Amino acid sequence: LGFRIINTRGFANTTNVRFTQLVDGVDNQAPHIGAPIGNAMGPSDLDIEHVEIIPGTASALYGLNAINGLANFITKNPFTSTGITVQQKTGVNHVNDAETSAKLFSETSLRIAEKLSNRFAFKLNGTLTKGYDWIADDRTDLNATANTAVGIAGGVNNPGYDPTSGYGNESSDRKTVTLGGKQYVVARTGYYEKEVTDYHLQNIKADLGLVYKVNNQSTLTYTYRFADIDNIYQRSNRFALKNYILQQHALEFKNPIFQVRTYLTTENTGKSYNLRSAAENEDRSFKSDDVWYKDFTTGFNRALAVSGTSAQQALIAGRQFADQGRLQPGTAAFTDRLNALANVNNWDIGSALRVNDQMFHVEGQVDISKAISKDFRQSTGFDFLAGFDHRDYIIDPDGNYFVNPNPAKGNAAFTYGKTGGFLQVGKDLLDNTLRLTATLRADRNDYFNLKFNPRFTAVYSPIEEQNFRVSFQSGYRFPSIFEAFSNVNSGGVKRIGGLRILSNGVLENSYLKSSIDAFQAAVKNDFNTQGISTSAAIVKEKGLLVKNYYDYIKPEHINSFEIGYKSLFLDHNLKVDLDFYYNKYDNFIAQVEMSTPNTSNPDSVAIRLNDKNLQSRYRVWTNSRSTVYNYGGSFGLTYRLFNQFTFAGNASYAKLQRTDNNDGLEDGFNTPQWITNVSFGGDHVYKSFGFNVSYKHQSSYYSQTFLVNGTVKAYGNVDLQVNYNLVKQLNLKVGASNLLNNYYYSYLGGPLVGGLYYTTLTYSL
Structure with missing residues (x-):
């Protein structure tokens, strides 16, 4: 307006x-x-x-x-x-x-x-x-195909649900979790935009x-x-x-x-402040990712142990259990935390611009x-x-x-x-x-x-x-100064400018996120539908990984x-x-996402790129x-x-x-x-x-x-x-x-x- x-x-x-x-x-x-x-x-x-x-x-x-x-x-x-x-x-x-x-x-x-x-x-x-x-309150699921291999369509029942106008459930806020012998993509709950802004x-x-x-x-x-x-x-x-x-x-x-x-x-x-970072870190401030996913697994397993409980019902129960104590929009505690995050100038833990x-x-x-x-x-x-x-x-x-x-x-x-x-x-x-x-x-x-x-x-x-x-x-x-010199930590992803002085060493040693996503999806699909172990699936699908071929930024x-x-x-x-x-x-001039595996051993590259915690993720300005x-x-x-x-x-x-x-x-x-x-x-x-x-x-x-x-x-x-x-x-x-x-x-x-x-x-x- x-x-x-x-x-x-x-x-x-x-x-x-x-x-x-x-x-x-x-x-x-x-x-x-x-x-x-x-x-x-x-x-x-x-x-x-x-x-x-x-x-x-x-x-x-x-x-x-x-x-x-x-x-x-x-x-x-x-x-x-x-x-x-x-x-x-x-x-x-x-x-x-x-x-x-x-x-x-x-x-x-x-x-x-x-x-x-x-x-x-x-x-x-x-x-x-x-x-x-x-x-802005568009609830369209941007991650609708994440769990189709286990029979779950996109929407609010998708454990990897990523609504357009919701934040804190993007790719950096998701994890592949093994539950009941299946692998699910599970996202943090996040908040809707209208809950984190005025x-x-x-x-x-x-x-x-x-x-x-x-x-x-x-x-x-x-x-x-x-x-x-x-x-x-x-x-x-x-x-x-x-x-x-x-x-x-x-x-x-x-x-x-x-x-x-x-x-x-x-x-x-x-x-x-950044609305996405505000929602991400509001959620993480009450419980870290490691603790939350552990609690999600516990809640899922407890629910599934009850006779007659379906996997879909157990997924809902797992989220409810993990979200216990979560800050609720409209409360004084929620608002105080939101204001505090808006004064922290690091998007990994705050939201200030x-x-x-x-x-x-x-x-x-x-x-x-x-x-x-x-x-x-x-x-x-x-x-x-x-x-x-x-x-x-x-x-x-x-x-x-x-x-x-x-x-x-x-x-x-x-x-x-x-x-x-x-x-x-x-x-x-x-x-x-x-x-x-x-x-x-x-x-x-x-x-x-x-x-x-x-x-x-x-x-x-x-x-x-x-x-x-x-x-x-x-x-x-x-390139604008942001395209040339940005150096932003955001939800575990570092956004860096495309000039050599900012991105030197990253472009040469990274793999494209698009190929990593395809690789991880194939590994998960092999595990869920063919009964292949994760380690065997990694070896089978590692050919999908593509080394970065983009160069330093040009006009x-x-x-x-x-x-x-x-x-x-x-x-x-x-x-x-x-x-x-x-x-x-x-x-x-555009952005490309890529990751460098945290290893110098070429035999470990695929293993590292199958786990977001074992790689350094970047969003780099470059040229199409x-x-x-x-x-x-x-x-x-x-x-x-x-x-x-x-x-x-x-x-x-x-x-x-x-x-x-x-x-x-x-x-x-x-x-x-x-x-x-x-x-x-x-x-x-x-x-x-x-x-x-x-x-x-x-x-x-x-x-x-x-x-x-x-x-x-x-x-x-x-x-x-x-x-x-x-x-x-x-x-x-x-x-x-x-x-x-x-x-x-x-x-x-x-x-x-x-x-x-x-x-x-x-x-x-």
Whole structure:
């Protein structure tokens, strides 16, 4: 509810590191994530002038990582948009929600802007958002086939039950146990997400802008942004963000010939915590795994000894016996332990997320043509543009999430930087109806060699109202600091960055978890169905084990080809816009799980890998060996009727064409094949009355993330808004998002989303 994620061109996820989000040209990402947390530090609705969306690769001009697209929020100018504006949005959600009663939603915004003189103006914005977030409570069993060999299907009766929105029963919380002559996969009981978090949200954001006109053409601008976030956020795990603070200072000098911009973003995760680790360690804090499984076995055997007791009943009795004394949700003891775990910065025994880091950025751009002469382009048809940028991430190691890669420096801060620049040449031809542009960008990273990004575009405009465009470009994405330097202990699995300095020695001596899982399942099946001893089954099935073949992390790469057409018809009342793209991706940055057997004896490797306690388990950032091809396009129409009504419709199509060298490690496409939108609205239809109604539909799609895989069902939503100017300075809006209150999943692992019904009052002085 508190975050909205923008995505274009596929491979979507809730973090979306391939899509860049700017505010007035300034990157507003959370540094350690490498992507923004929705619009948490972005502008308020009152201060947005317009939003520029650039779908597709934009790396050549905007730098690496914008390989799937870019959004730039342009804010209002305090010299021209002055005054005081207050907005109050009050709504209700969770209507007819099986999980909870209806809840209030409130968003209060203030904008103050004033031109103090012909040279100086300022603006101040603030927004407070409070509500009750949507609840994630999907009970689908992610480990449904674990015990089919002993006749037990997935679901709540599965002793290895792993509900999607439950934690503490994942692979690291399961064990193969021999009971009654059979081998069962048994998971710790764990807790549901709603039992280990509070869905109340409170997000605060504010910004201050000071603008000074040095002269009629030169402007100096200072901007400060602040965000304090209390919300649920999903990455590879789900997190409760508490007192999560983002701050940004930006300074820009700009005139028609050149501009220089620098900014510093700081991040402090406050009292945030990992929901999975909270559930795991809440369960383990009352009883260790060794003791719990021993008690489970005792309870099973006691129950089975009673005449007439089935194995299924004995499994239930074993869990009840082992869970005696378990902390119960809602009790003071449970809450106290949960709070204590949230202050332990080690996910093997606690759940705290403690990250302090900074991102420093400086960039410049010069219009060489205008620097030569103001009429250079008009007289020659050429224009030249050049730019540079440098970025440093400054990471303060916490000893768990990040460590200094140089052990000799202990917990001293370390940096991760990159430098780049570009040169662009444009030429007008055919009486200025054809424009050709060529751009070459070069970037290097502290740990990677120079990478070149070329871009070629052609725009043909036979008349002013019509243009055809074609482009080819390539782009790279360097690993984020988490992908490069992470060092996290989590439930017995160590997550490590993909740089050699972090993962040296692990990749060379590990076996892939996918093969270990297949090996262990085969051993268990042989024991259960063929009566083979475990030791004999290990020898029989050890050929299933696969040595790791992945390498140290490298930058992602994309080649993209696009064509498009845009035109105005019928006295500019009809707008037509269409485009088509074809992309090739390679070296997808992804995670792979692997284990090193705790032995130097090659004859003992298989024995060690059949027991999770005899191996060291890792989740390592690396690159997929797959090459992925996808294509798609969009078609949009906007028609203005009687200069009062607007009808609009668009459809986008996205298709994953094929994958070469498929290793299953590439990111999920996670994109509906079809998304369609239709809207109809009117301005001042009757006096000061206006309205807009829209319908969105998206097809089902297969979602593949590290948290959960599965199909996201198709859904359609109706949104409605009516507005009325009560007086000149006071506007009332009444509306609904998801008017029909059809609950749906927008992504797996997340919550069911229903309708939000609201009124908005905006008063301007």
